[in-house]
Amino acid sequence: MAKKPTQKPQDESRRRFLKYSGTAIGGVVVGGVIGGIIGSSNQKRGEDAEPGETKTPAAESNRDYNQALMFFNQDQFMITEAASERIFPADENGPGAKELGAAFFIDHQMASAYGMNARDYMMPPFYKAEASQGYQLSFKRRELLALGLDALNEYSSDKYKKTFTKLAPEEQDAVLSDFEKDKVNLKGVPASTFFSLLQSLTIEGVYADPLYGGNKNMAGWKMRNYPGNQMSFYDDIEKEEFIKMEPLSLHDHLELG
Template sequence: MANDKPNQPQDESRRRFLKYSGTALGGVVLGGVIGGLVGSNLKQTEKETAPEPGKSGTAPEDRDYNQALMFFSQDQFLTAEAAAERLFPKDDLGPGAKELGVAFFIDHQMVSQYGYNARDYMLPPYYKAEETQGYQLIFKRRELIALGLDALNQYSNTKYQKPFVEITPEDQDAVLTAFEKNDTSIKDFPASNFFAMFLNLTLEGAYADPLYGGNRNMAGWKMRNFPGNQMSYTEYVDKDEFVKLDPLSLHDHLELG
């Protein structure tokens, strides 16, 4: 009967060969400097290379992985960020749209059911809507916002010979006002439709739950003393005085649970 037990001395020798030949090969490929370090690196002790207890080898970075583009091009995002900041600017009361991450909120909405008009009836026949009926266009919201942001740059380039993000804040206000008052036009729909929708999205991004990309660090809520998504108010409803609560997001409930 054959011996099923592995030959341990042979395996150990094979491991050492793979370890050191792989290291040496890396030195050859990457150049003489790294190759020259192979010997000294192999001589380092575990005590010298191991991180301190409770710490990783590299310092952790503070990253918000929710702040990522899903729909906008880079130019559209920067235009949205600049336009939102003029509609919701930073002041003595708190941060503006840029610091709150409002443009990320708008970007994320464009890839949601809202951006695709998933719950709206979008089939013909189409009729001209009354002004009081609000948004009644054949364009999906994501299409309207993208076309509107491109139009902001086209209008700015025509009038000021610079894209929207490079003109002065006063000129940016003038461009946005032209869109609000329909002093310019966008292909196949009124500029005011874009302005009204973008304004609403800006306000939503400033005050929505941070889960959706805006209201960074719940700073929008903190400006308003809004408690956010609390689990319950039963211990406060009978109190006569105003109770100021630290806001909680939906993410906080996940951590608490």
């Protein structure tokens, strides 16, 4: 009795069809030039690579993925970086705001709910506030900061014929001082309000947990011998002498856990 011919599974037949017919694009099988190019490319890869070898780009072990812009454009970021460095400059005690990545911290804050004043009452009417009343303007923090950064450039160009980032350090100090003393017209907003916000954000960026973009390598904490976010002080809390600890970030607890 003759045996029936063995039929190959349908999925194997389909794979063979795609393999020898080119490639499927948008549900249409294409041969000719496109199929020839892809087939040639596949053949070349097979000749160059060893069997079982997969070539992948090498990852940089020291790459900091937290240093990425979320709100600023490139010009605004560079102005922020330069201005924050004058507010917290590098000296013999350690790095300044630029090296510590404070500008990235500020950028991330402006992209967050904080920059949008999401938890603040922002409805009119708006009145001129007393100094003791805090922030009372209609501008959101991100709007105020963007307005002030543009004004830094305009004021620098008017006074020195150069943009803020091109000024000498002492000239940058003079410009920032004029903003701090309300010598600049900032379109209805006190220039000192912008300067105060920028100053506060710079200091926060220097000393905040690195998880938020600044305080790179916890160097801001190391300058102050601040221990950061330790899991516990149970073994040391009652000791009389000063104990210097290697600081820990919130991120370190993920690795320790």
